[in-house]
Amino acid sequence: MLGFAGKAALAAMVVCAAAASPQAAWADAAAKPADAEGASAPAEAALPQGAALDELVAGLDAQLFDSFNRCTDPAQLARHAALFDEKVEFYHDLGGVSWTREALVDSVRRNVCGKFRRELVAGSLRAYPIPGFGVMEIGEHRFCKPDGGACHGRGEFVMVWRRDGEQWRVTRALSYAHRPLPEPAARPEPAPGR
Template structure:
């Protein structure tokens, strides 16, 4: 089994059989808002807003790019590789939120990317984001992005 598949199975196993929270719940609205605002900033090269949503102890797992555990390196990569070059779109109807008691939530869904430099579009791909509730709102602590 590929390491990323094993990691996904370990992360998602506890959620099998658990229903996502209602789209009307405050938790769903808060996590959806965090995702929306982070990726609006991602699409507009607003690094200050992106910084506010990224935890200091970030672990970002990318099937093509590997593991990143440095928030400063992540922000640098976003500035150098994403700003004005890539746009992200959430695939409608795929966003799910699952509560993690006394911690935060897991958001899962599909998204696609538009490479503005090459004018190409990716196929919808899976993502998993673990959000920790903090005094400053929800922060992304673990992210898995698959293509």
């Protein structure tokens, strides 16, 4: 057990470590965000807060997955691609990692288009502002037959959206915890004569 002198020395080490840490620089960086190469990004207008931020992110999610769900149309696939940064990093617990927009779009073209559609799970979307950069979107989604049929899988996701003027693009995405949905309970056969 530390005595008073030991506690004081420990406290001094913590204070010195904190002063020497990049924490103070980090606080300044929050005021002047850096781009991916470390250069200061231009000042951005303030992000909306509360319900307005939730509405903004729900709109971005709808744009992204409306085009995803219709990606058999080349124009929709191009629209989908435009919502990702060129250097997007996409981490998928079943499919691996895509390090560029080109690789991600190629994977969507080969593995998604015409095979299933994505639905956002109602009430699951959460949005968190990232000052000077954009917003983090977190939620759950399910995957269903493309013709409007039954849903067969569910997963969770995180997307980091970067705002550049009026344009929003996903820079990082994680899609994980994929699992099958339970089969719907079979309806019992009606009793004879009913």
